[in-house]
Amino acid sequence: MHILGISGSLRRASFNTALLHAAQELMPDGTVITIHDLHDLPLFDQDVEAQGDPALVVALKDAVTQADALLLACPEYNGGITGVLKNAIDWLSRPGVSRDAAPLAGKRVCIMGASPGVTGTVRAQDQLRLILRRAGAVVEPQGEVLVFQAHTKITDGRLSDERTRDFLARHLNHFLEILA
Numbered sequence: 001m002h003i004l005g006i007s008g009s010l011r012r013a014s015f016n017t018a019l020l021h022a023a024q025e026l027m028p029d030g031t032v033i034t035i036h037d038l039h040d041l042p043l044f045d046q047d048v049e050a051q052g053d054p055a056l057v058v059a060l061k062d063a064v065t066q067a068d069a070l071l072l073a074c075p076e077y078n079g080g081i082t083g084v085l086k087n088a089i090d091w092l093s094r095p096g097v098s099r100d101a102a103p104l105a106g107k108r109v110c111i112m113g114a115s116p117g118v119t120g121t122v123r124a125q126d127q128l129r130l131i132l133r134r135a136g137a138v139v140e141p142q143g144e145v146l147v148f149q150a151h152t153k154i155t156d157g158r159l160s161d162e163r164t165r166d167f168l169a170r171h172l173n174h175f176l177e178i179l180a
């Protein structure tokens with residue numbers, strides 16, 4: 001099983017990227033999570049798309065197409081998803097060069113998120129679910145991973161809170177059961 005992980009944060013010490021690394025550690029044998037970086041992904045522009053997807057967009061679309069599922073780590077900025085994550089979804093909602101289906105069409109997605117706030121990333125995850133459904137993705141499982149007060153649970157880039165690690169492991173295993 002190959003899962004592509006994408007963090008909606010570009011920050012070097014991102015709590016959400018740390019969650020992806022924790023997910024890599026917690027996955028059972030036989031399941032691999034590859035993290036795809038969104039740095040330098042160009043802004044979606046239909047004029048640029050009409051001339052052919054830029055190389056970084058092609059690489060992202062190929063990575064999503066080849067993955068069995070996606071694991072999105074969703075920060076919350078101003079009560080919503082980040083521009084970086086929305087931009088990636090905009091590109092992924094469009095067909096590739098061969099005009100096949102968009103990479104997100106029918107792709108199974110698991111969402112999680114971490115924030116220093118007391119509500120985690122609940123508003124951003126709700127918004128992300130709506131956007132992903134509109135793009136044709138299938139968001140599962142229905143439960144949420146909302147890591148609130150992340151600065152107390154993620155230390156030196158590692159998810160150190162055992163209760164949160166246990167919850168994340170159970171959530172990921174449930175997602176894998178759905179994929180099987």
